[in-house]
Amino acid sequence: xxxxxxxxxxxxxxxxxxxxxxxxxxxxxxxxxxxxSLHWTDHxxxxxxxxxxxxxxxxxxxKDEHEKWGLAGLNPDAQWTLTTTAxxxxxPTLCQRYRQEHMTGFGFQPLRQSQCPEGFTxxxxxxxxISEKIHSEMLALPSGVGFHDTHGLSPDKLIEMPILESFAPxxxxxxxxxxxxxxxxxPNCLAKNxxxxxxxxxxxxTSVQHGGQGCLNVDxxxxxxxxxxxxxxN
Ligand SMILES: [Zn+2]
Numbered sequence: 001x002x003x004x005x006x007x008x009x010x011x012x013x014x015x016x017x018x019x020x021x022x023x024x025x026x027x028x029x030x031x032x033x034x035x036x037s038l039h040w041t042d043h044x045x046x047x048x049x050x051x052x053x054x055x056x057x058x059x060x061x062x063k064d065e066h067e068k069w070g071l072a073g074l075n076p077d078a079q080w081t082l083t084t085t086a087x088x089x090x091x092p093t094l095c096q097r098y099r100q101e102h103m104t105g106f107g108f109q110p111l112r113q114s115q116c117p118e119g120f121t122x123x124x125x126x127x128x129x130i131s132e133k134i135h136s137e138m139l140a141l142p143s144g145v146g147f148h149d150t151h152g153l154s155p156d157k158l159i160e161m162p163i164l165e166s167f168a169p170x171x172x173x174x175x176x177x178x179x180x181x182x183x184x185x186x187p188n189c190l191a192k193n194x195x196x197x198x199x200x201x202x203x204x205x206t207s208v209q210h211g212g213q214g215c216l217n218v219d220x221x222x223x224x225x226x227x228x229x230x231x232x233x234n
Contacts, residue, residue, distance in 0.1 A: 005069070005074075006061075006065040006066050006068070006069035006074075007065060007066075009061065009065065009069075009175075010061055010062065010065040013061060013062065013180070016183070016184050017183060017184075017187070018061075018062050018180055018183060018184075018200075019062065019200040019203035019204070020050075020053065020062055020063075020203055021053065021054065021055075021056055021060050021062040021063040021203070022053075022062070022063045022064060023048070023051075023053065023055060024048045024049050024050045024051070024053070025048060026042060026043050026044060026045060026048075027040075027041070027042050027043075027045055027048070027049045027050075028040075028041065028045025028046070028047050028048045028049035028050075028206070028210060028211070029041070029045055029046065029047045029049070029206075029210060029211030029212075030044075030045050030046045030047070031046060031047075038211040047209070047210040047211050048210060049206045049210065049211075049212065050203065050204060050205065050206055051206060051207050051210050051212075051215075052202035052203075052205040052206060052207055052212075052214075052215030052216070053202055053203050053204075053205075054199040054200075054202060054203070054218075056177070058177075059071050059126070059127065059173070060177055060180075061175060061176060061177075061180070062180070067128050067129075068173070068175065069175075070128060070129030070130075071127060071128070071129050071170075071172070071173045072172050072173050072174065072175045073129070073170055073172030073173075074172075074175075075129060075131075077131040077132070077133075078129035078130070078131065078170055079129075079130075079131060079132045079135070079169070079170055080129070080130050080131070080132065080134075080135045080167050080168065080169060080170055081127050081128070081129060081130075081167070081168050081169070081170050081171070082127065082128055082129075082130050082134075082135075082138070082165065082166075082167055083125060083126070083127045083164075083165070083166050083167075083168070084110070084125065084126055084127075084128075084163060084164070084165055085116070085122050085124065085125040085163070085164040085166075086122075086123050086124040086125070086161045086162075086163055087116035087117065087120035087121065087122055087123060087161055087162045087163070087164065088120060088121055088122075088123035088124075088161060089119065089120055089160070089161075090119060090120055090121045091118075091119040091120075093119070094118055094119025094120075095119045095120060097119070098117050098118070098119055098120070098162070099160070102117075102162070103162070110163045110164065110165040111162060111163065111164050111165065112164075112165055112166070113164055113166075114164065114166050115164075116162065116164065117162055120161075120162060122164075123161070129170055135167060138165075138167075139167075179193075179195075179196040182196070183196055183197075190225055190229060191229065194222060194225050194226065194229075195222060198216075198218050198221045198222050198225070199218055201216050201221070202215055202216050202218065
């Protein structure tokens, strides 16, 4: 049987009160083509559910437990970190020139360099742990062959954005983020957890545009708690 410690640990973290942080892609609402009414579906929803969920930067056990488990060095064969960076256009003239010279045809061409080409800035970056076998297989491929997917970028975006690939020996990350540790170690401590508690309330909410009840205003809720904490006790 496959090793599922990462999934078990993710579910245990729910028991401690932590909420999901991944972006939902399957569940949500779809529109009936005849009646135009919205109905809930568990697969291939037109309007993704839980789009109010906070989108934290970096890997996390509540976002992608398989990825985080690897980055924490807990997969026995994890030896390298592969970082994929998408470059966004910052100077239209230079970008146009670069695309004409380098991105004709296929478009999605990972480059083995650490800096975005001139005219572009690094917009989006993600890391995953890979084994020595995958590392050497990737190095054997010519630069310009892409075979991993870049989360959060649609195919039309990939065609416009140069993608960088870089490898580094794996330096294990912490398994839990500070927001997770504080929520577990200091339950009900608003001084430490206010921002996380407020953001977490949006984890199971869906915006009105996506057919749900709407997102909570995180800034207003945070300010209200802050004001309550600052008020003198009677
Ligand atoms: Zn979960």
